[in-house]
Every structure is written in structure tokens, then in C-alpha cells.
Amino acid sequence: MSLKTLAAFAGFVFALLFGVVASAEEFNIFLKTSPKLELLRPFADPANISLLVTQVDGRPVAQGRVAIVLDAPKAGIFLSTDYPMVEGSRLLELDLPLRRGRAEWKYLFPIRGDYRLAVNFVAADGQAATKEFAVEVRENREKWLWLALFCAVLFLIGCVAGRIFTTPGRAGIVMMLLLSIAVVGRVGGHDGPAPTQAVPNPQSALEIDGAVVGRLTSLRWRPSDVPVVNRQLSLAITHLEKRKLMFAIDKVAVAGEYVLKFHYPDGAEYRVNAVAEASGHAPVRAERLVAVTGVEPALTAQLPALLFFLSIIALGLGAGRLSFRFRHSE
């Protein structure tokens, strides 16, 4: 390598490194959630997420946009979550203008684990800063309790079976025991979707691609005004069966088309509402129902849970046999 090339390469690396440091030092990006991070639970209530971009002196930046990318937690080593198709996937791609240095939205985290929120800020003068946040969402305690209870029941069934199988000639009881497995602690099906209101739906207002679980779906809002008017767009995505707000933005300044990408976490019906307001103009409302195509989890995601439950029954069998032999050896 010639000296000239080496010098050019060193210069390029220096400029690159210096540029990153300089841009990172000129702005601070803060993340705030409500409820607090440690209180967030999957599929509970939507979190109010707020990003604050300030200059080095602490003053919020006057103008700029943030590009937000949210990635789901990676799959666990053995057991999966209840939405395995969501694990390790991209959940949200969003572009928001800053209002007094802030960008806010609501989001319902679908699964437990460590999310990765990447923020790319671009100021009005073209300066940029990026930051990555880790958002940990812990599982609902109630679910762990149900799992523990279910495991206890399985262990008990195994234990009783172990005792019976250690006793010769009691096949009739075995049949009764097998029938008892059919008892399931908490049975409940899909709830009916929430009633929807008829909303005038301008043809061009909302465009949503075919939604499939496991990947991002584009959601496009187009103004019907001619000429285009700057509007404040509010958008909400609601899970109709669970009657939960999944995502919302409130009064985001848009001039023309607005696009975001959203990952619908399960195969169900969602309602997307959009309201675009502008002073001196009537608000433009649009509503679309989205039937998301569900994807059955792969057998590799289902097997670990089944093996886990079977191993608990097997443990129960062993414990039952041991307890029977211990009692009769005395």
C-alpha cells in the first residue's frame, strides 16, 4: 500500500470517527415511558413512549425529525413466548417530527423480553445523531402463577399415576386418572370483536397492505385535499378482540402522505382510525378494519413447551413411585 493511499485511508477513518463523535456530542436523546420501564407488561396497557432531543446545553431542539425502529426481543434458548412469530422481528418503523424537542407515541408491547429501540435524529440543518435504547418488558406475574399452577397439577397427576403404577393390578384407576387429565383450570375462547362505528371513509385516506403475522405491514395515509393542506394527523390501531389500543400517535404534523410500518402481533381483527385536522378545514376521518392473517407457530417452537410439561409429569411419576415404595418399605 502506498503512503498516499494509507494517508487517504487514515484520513477517511479519522473523519468518520470524528464525525460520529461530533454528531453524538451535539445532541442528547432521552427516552421516557409511562408507566415506568419496570412496570411495563406484555399485552397489558399501551405505554406512552416519549423521546426528548436536546442540545448539549439542555435546551430542546427546535426542529427536526426522528426515525424510530423497534425490534422485538430475540427468541429464548428453550421456551418461547406466547407469540413466537414476533420474537426477533421488526415491530415498528416510524418517522415523527419533533414538537418542542419531543416525539411521542403509544405502543403496546406484545411479548416479554428485551426490546431494542433505535432512534435516528436529523435536525433541520441536516445534523444527525443516533441512539439505541434497550427496553425490558417483564412477563405478567399472573401468567407465571398460572404456569406454576398448571405444572403443579401435572406433577400431581404424575405423582398419583406413579403410585398407582407401582401397585400391581389396579388398571381401573388408571383409566380414571387418564380421564382426570381432561380437567383444565381456565377455559376461555376468543372474545367477540368490539362493535365498530360507521365512519365516512374517503377512498384515498388510508391504505393498508395485506397484513400477515411475522412481518411489517405498511400503513399509508393520504390527504384528499387539493391543494394539500398541512394537517395534524392522529392515528390509532386497536385490537378488536382484546379491545386494546396497540399503537397511537396524536396530532403529528404532516404535509402530504404519511407512511409507517407496523407489525400486527397476532392473527386477529384490528381497527385503524385516522383523523386529520387543520385549522379552517373540516377534520378528515378514516377507518379501516384489518383482518390479519395468523401464522401457526413452527413445531420447533411448540415442542419445547410440550417436552417441558411431559418432563414434569415424568418427574411426578418418579416421585409417586418413590413415595409409594418408601411408605411400604417402612
Add this chain to the structure above:
Amino acid sequence: MERTLVTWLGFSLSERLSFLIRSGVFLSICGATLFVALASSYPAVHDTLHNVRHALAVVPCH
């Protein structure tokens, strides 16, 4: 079950082997039951046990 095996094979089983066979059959039935209840996509079963699957935190659902 044991009597049938004894009739078929013509010899009696040790208590330990008998326990293992019974346990194996029992675990197979339990596995099949758990698979149908927690992993099958048959709509009648899935829709009935949908909330149970989600309530257990580790059972995958769509």
C-alpha cells in the same frame, strides 16, 4: 394391560418393567392430550383453549 401382555408374550413381567411400560403408555397419552390441547390448530380446540395457551406464558399461539 399387563394381563394382555402376559397372555400375548406368555411370561410375566417384572414389577420394574411393568412400571416402565405403564409409565410409557401414560406419558404417550399425556403427550397426545397436551399436543391436542396446547399445540393443535384445529379451530374448535384452539378457540376454546386460546386464552389458556396465552395464560401459560410459554405455550406458542398465533
